Amino acid sequence: MKAPAFWYRPPGLAAALLGPLGALYAAGARRRLAGTAPQGVGIPVVCIGNLVAGGAGKTPLAQAVMRRLLVRGIRAHYLSRGYGGRLRGPVQVNPAAHVAADVGDEPLLLSRSAPAWISADRLAGARTARDGGAQAVVMDDGFQNPALAKDLSLLVVDGGAGFGNGRVIPAGPLREELADGLARAHGVVIVGADRTGAGARAAGLAPAVPVLAARLVPDADVAATLAGRTVLAFAGIGRPQKFFDTCRDMGLSLARGVPFPDHHPYTESEIGRLLDQAADLGATPLTTEKDWVRLPPAVQARVTALPVVLTFQDDGALDALLDRVTRDIPRDTSRDTDG
Template sequence: MRTPGFWYGPPGLAAALLAPLGALYGAAGRRRMAGTVPHRAAAPVICIGNLVAGGAGKTPVGLAVAAALARRGVAAHALTRGHGGREPGPLRVDPARHGAADVGDEALLLAAAGPCWVARDRAAGADAAVAAGARAIVMDDGFQNPGLAKDLSLLVADGAVGFGNGRLIPAGPLRERVADGLRRADALVVLGEDRAGVAAQVAARTPGLPVLHARLEPAAADAADLRGRRLLAFAGIGRPEKFFATLEALGAELVQRVPFADHHPFRPAEIAALIDRAATLGALPVTTAKDAVRLPPGLRARLRVLPVAVAWDDPGALDALLDRLPLTPRPNGGPHGEAA
């Protein structure tokens, strides 16, 4: 689904007309929360969630949290629903055997860095990870899923757009009311410049809730290589404009921007046409790491992929949050659990 433009503007006629449906959506979510007894896993669960539909940067933050746990010698496994994939799980992701159509694109990104499980039943997925040696679970999304108890919940917000027009789906991007979500969170991560005033909104609604600031950055070598280059950029993420802005900030010249819907399943003919169009324009075709795992394998080598990673303004703030958890390092200090 392509994100409706009115979600991130001042509330207008479309938002007003859809507000009753948004109220029903919110009420259904609150009933689900109230009527579910969460399962407690045998290892701490760290949830990386958000309050809006679409990409806010959860997966890069989850990777950064898993890396921080690995530095402590804690065997952390990732857990995700596998949005866009056909496998219900619990299934340990093997990038050599599984594709995006099997497990979704986020799962493949997470599995490239460490053990990752796909499970529509998050509780069953957490138990499978623990049985395979996980001493911490980093759950990508699932903040609004009450089936699995969370020991630490980090909400991620895109500093450029924040919580959008403040309305619930479908009148706006919110999965639940901002105040409700902030009350259940342990901290909020603002990615990028806080142009939407997210930190001020959090201070007004939930004084004392820690706010961490970070940004998504490409590796220095990638940034230097793309500076001054003519690019045809395409992306099928929650907000493709964020990727385009990243490229422009590097000093690249974007001769064409091609947005797709989030999780778009790329067809070979589509990608071949983009590559041909880039050649006609004298440009280099470039996309995101999340999109790259959905590309036809035979065409990936013909374009450029720009991976990004989280850079924290204050890395110690994340460490302080992790210090709250009963984390047990592996006896040999290794970062990963045993194979299932």
């Protein structure tokens, strides 16, 4: 579903009319969280969440956290709900056997770098990961899920969109009241230029919660291969315009940018039409990694994926947060890539 445009404009008539429903939604979220006692699983759980409906950059942050844990010699596993997949789990993602329609696009992408589990029941999923050898869990989404205790919760904010109009669904994009969410967070990560003042707003409401600045950087090898090319870019992510802006920032000639809804299940006929358009334009078909794993296998080889890496203005700030919850974990020095 595409987010209503008024969610990302100053509050107006639509937000005011829907305000009472937003208040009910916020009250329901508050009751659900207060009415459930979170349970731990005996290993640290790092939750990568957000406060708005739709994507904000959670998956790249989950990957960045995983890289740091692996460098520390910690056997960490991913955990995801598996949105968009038919399996409820708990089940370990097998990229050789599963497709996005089975387990969802994000878990399939995450499974390339570490063991990944999907489970509609997050608590059961974390227990299964622990029993499968995980020393820590990196959970992609699930900040509003009350069943599983989180040892470290990092909130991702799209710097271009911020917290929208600051209202709760359906009056705005927030899944819960901003102050309520920030009260449970241990860190806020602003991805991209903070064009809405979200960092200052978060710091004002939760002064003790550090705000980290980060940006998405295209993979250098793929960027070099694409240098000077004309591309037809398409994306079905939370905010496709971010991907199109990235293409322009790389110096690519963007012949066309085609947006799709978040997690859109592509068909062969859709991609066939895009490939025909790209050929007519003399352009390279280009998409995100998350979109690429949702493509029908028969056409994947004809589309280029652009991997991105989340980099931080201050790496030490993220390391300090992770150190709080991982310092007592025995390290497997044979996996340590830090030298």
